[in-house]
Amino acid sequence: MNQIETLRRPTLHEELVERLRNMVVEDALKPGEKVPEKDLCEAFGVSRTPLREALKVLASEGLVILQTNRGARVAEVTQEELENTFAVIAMLEQLVGELACQNLDDAGIAHIQKRHDAMIKAFGVRDLQAYFKANQDIHNALIEGAGNDILESHHRMLAARVRRARFMVNLSDERWQQAIEEHEKMMVLLRARDGQSLGRLMKIHMLNKYDALVKALAAAEDDLAN
Amino acid sequence: MNQIETLRRPTLHEELVERLRNMVVEDALKPGEKVPEKDLCEAFGVSRTPLREALKVLASEGLVILQTNRGARVAEVTQEELENTFAVIAMLEQLVGELACQNLDDAGIAHIQKRHDAMIKAFGVRDLQAYFKANQDIHNALIEGAGNDILESHHRMLAARVRRARFMVNLSDERWQQAIEEHEKMMVLLRARDGQSLGRLMKIHMLNKYDALVKALAAAEDDLAN
DNA sequence: AGATGTAATTATGAATTCATAATTCAGTCA
DNA sequence: TGACTGAATTATGAATTCATAATTACATCT
Numbered sequence: 350m351n352q353i354e355t356l357r358r359p360t361l362h363e364e365l366v367e368r369l370r371n372m373v374v375e376d377a378l379k380p381g382e383k384v385p386e387k388d389l390c391e392a393f394g395v396s397r398t399p400l401r402e403a404l405k406v407l408a409s410e411g412l413v414i415l416q417t418n419r420g421a422r423v424a425e426v427t428q429e430e431l432e433n434t435f436a437v438i439a440m441l442e443q444l445v446g447e448l449a450c451q452n453l454d455d456a457g458i459a460h461i462q463k464r465h466d467a468m469i470k471a472f473g474v475r476d477l478q479a480y481f482k483a484n485q486d487i488h489n490a491l492i493e494g495a496g497n498d499i500l501e502s503h504h505r506m507l508a509a510r511v512r513r514a515r516f517m518v519n520l521s522d523e524r525w526q527q528a529i530e531e532h533e534k535m536m537v538l539l540r541a542r543d544g545q546s547l548g549r550l551m552k553i554h555m556l557n558k559y560d561a562l563v564k565a566l567a568a569a570e571d572d573l574a575n
Numbered sequence: 576m577n578q579i580e581t582l583r584r585p586t587l588h589e590e591l592v593e594r595l596r597n598m599v600v601e602d603a604l605k606p607g608e609k610v611p612e613k614d615l616c617e618a619f620g621v622s623r624t625p626l627r628e629a630l631k632v633l634a635s636e637g638l639v640i641l642q643t644n645r646g647a648r649v650a651e652v653t654q655e656e657l658e659n660t661f662a663v664i665a666m667l668e669q670l671v672g673e674l675a676c677q678n679l680d681d682a683g684i685a686h687i688q689k690r691h692d693a694m695i696k697a698f699g700v701r702d703l704q705a706y707f708k709a710n711q712d713i714h715n716a717l718i719e720g721a722g723n724d725i726l727e728s729h730h731r732m733l734a735a736r737v738r739r740a741r742f743m744v745n746l747s748d749e750r751w752q753q754a755i756e757e758h759e760k761m762m763v764l765l766r767a768r769d770g771q772s773l774g775r776l777m778k779i780h781m782l783n784k785y786d787a788l789v790k791a792l793a794a795a796e797d798d799l800a801n
Numbered sequence: 802a803g804a805t806g807t808a809a810t811t812a813t814g815a816a817t818t819c820a821t822a823a824t825t826c827a828g829t830c831a
Numbered sequence: 832t833g834a835c836t837g838a839a840t841t842a843t844g845a846a847t848t849c850a851t852a853a854t855t856a857c858a859t860c861t
Contacts, residue, residue: 360643360844362631385812396846398624401814405588405628406635411728417586418813418852433725436674440666448662499659499736502637503729510725586814611842622816627844644822644843 361395365403368393373412373423374509376516380425384413410506426513428563434511435559441504443552446535448495450544458539461490465536472529477520487532491551518565527557587621591629594619599638599649600735602742606651610639636732652739654792660737661785667730669778672761674721676770684765687716691762698755703746713758717777744791753783 369389372378386397386404393400408415414424453461468483492501531554538547595615598604612623612630619626634641640650652660679687694709718727757780764773 362844387812397813398845398847402628402631405632409632409635411725419854420813430725433723436670436723437667437726437729440670441663444662444666497659497662499637499656499733500663503663503733507725507729588814613842623843624815624817645824646843 361399362402362406365393365395365399366406369403369407370410370412370509373407374512376513378423380423380513382423384421384423386420411510424510426510428566431511431514431562432559434507435555435562438504438507438511439552439555439559441500441507442555443548444497444500445491445495445504446538446548446551447544448497448500449491450539450542450547452496453491453494453539457490457494461487461494461539462536464490465532468532469529472525480525484532514562514566518562518569521561521565524557524561524565527561528554531557586625588625588628588632591619591621591625592632595629595633596636596638596735599633600738602739604649606649606739608649610647610649612646637736650736652736654789657737657740657788658785660733661781661788664730664733664737665778665781665785667726667733668781669774670723670726671717671721671730672764672774672777673770674723674726675717676765676768676773678722679717679720679765683716683720687713687720687765688762690716691758694758695755698751706751710758740788740792744788744795747787747791750783750787750791753787754780757783 369378378384384404386400390397390400404413404415404421407413408421412424413421415421464483464486468480468487471477471479471483492504495501531550535547535550535554538550595604604610610630612626616623616626630639630641630647633639634647638650639647641647690709690712694706694713697703697705697709718730721727757776761773761776761780764776
């Protein structure tokens with residue numbers, strides 16, 4: 350009899366990794382904040398052992414910082430780190446574009462086209478929620494379509510580090526417009542299966558996203574100063 | 576008073592991560608091999624708690640696989656994974672090349688030139704040990720010179736996954752010759768601070784390395800079959 | 802009042818213990 | 832002989848306990 354699918358209940362520490370990661374990414378735990386084991390244990394109703402295991406994993410992903418005998422704190426995202434992270438993600442995006450063109454079948458491209466159309470529609474009525482969702486779906490489909498697990502896991506790791514930034518600023522309509530245009534071009538290149546060009550565009554798309562983020566952050570700081 | 580450098584004794588689990596990682600990378604623990612906690616605890620003279628924490632970290636790096644209630648085994652490197660990993664590393668190398676040209680100062684380049692000369696010398700007398708060492712030094716200096724911590728950490732993580740492959744096959748003189756030529760070109764571009772070209776070349780250099788590896792692996796399999 | 806040294810408290814690192822899932826192995830039956 | 836059953840063993844997941852480092856609170860002194 351052949352293996353169906355090894356059914357596995359996730360372990361406590363795995364669930365904790367998931368939930369803690371979400372809390373960090375979704376800014377429920379603020380950067381720089383101390384996260385005493387005791388509090389987290391009470392919050393999740395677990396003992397310290399699985400929780401500490403989870404913290405070790407998050408530390409290796411760079412989401413929290415562990416200091417010996419001084420516990421864990423949520424990693425801060427400095428300006429420099431943001432730049433460094435985006436630079437790497439942009440390179441990975443380029444590869445995603447190249448591989449997605451190679452490996453996606455027609456059905457896969459059709460599916461992305463559908464999500465793209467949904468995204469355009471959301472943009473038309475300025476439905477930010479629906480836009481983010483469709484956008485996320487598209488990027489996920491492209492990454493999965495690339496068919497490279499290593500690429501996928503490292504991309505996800507890096508994306509988690511900067512996703513918080515989304516909560517820090519809001520999208521300018523100008524940038525939003527630009528992003529849409531880039532996505533339109535991406536679809537053209539994807540349908541043409543021009544991997545080299547799509548890769549280059551996706552890299553630029555990501556760097557533009559970073560650019561907009563930096564400007565928005567600077568503007569937000571100015572607001573605070575006034 | 577400003578922080579000098581938080582002096583910190585490493586914790587047991589950190590040391591274990593280091594040592595276990597080395598054991599995996601240096602092939603002391605063979606791929607697919609089960610690594611019972613009990614044995615490792617005895618080997619290192621520690622209790623299960625820090626050891627399990629270390630295993631969780633290695634699992635998140637992809638070096639070991641944890642199966643619920645069934646313990647840890649050293650991750651296998653499939654042909655596909657090798658390809659996937661090299662594809663990602665190659666992209667990162669490209670970025671390394673671009674950034675190194677931007678950020679290395681003259682002293683940094685001079686240092687790399689020295690290590691390069693040492694490498695050439697080692698090649699002249701076919702001193703594999705010295706060659707590997709100098710080669711490693713050069714790549715490390717370039718990565719550090721890039722000045723992007725995120726890039727560095729992810730590159731290291733990926734490099735660990737494939738370093739084992741070095742133990743599986745030996746370098747053909749033909750490939751060795753080719754690698755040297757590529758390195759000569761790299762030095763020219765680095766001195767000229769032509770980041771774009773250096774990036775492209777470093778990417779290709781890495782893909783060629785993969786190519787040679789695949790061929791060597793295929794040849795090794797043929798040997799076994801005969 | 803502010804600084805300094807010391808005791809009390811708290812939090813963390815690691816060992817141990819406990820519960821349970823997985824594996825092994827002996828015994829039974831076809 | 833060989834496949835199945837179920838008890839015994841072993842290994843793992845998680846809680847608890849213990850030792851020690853770090854922090855806080857407090858008293859003392861200048």
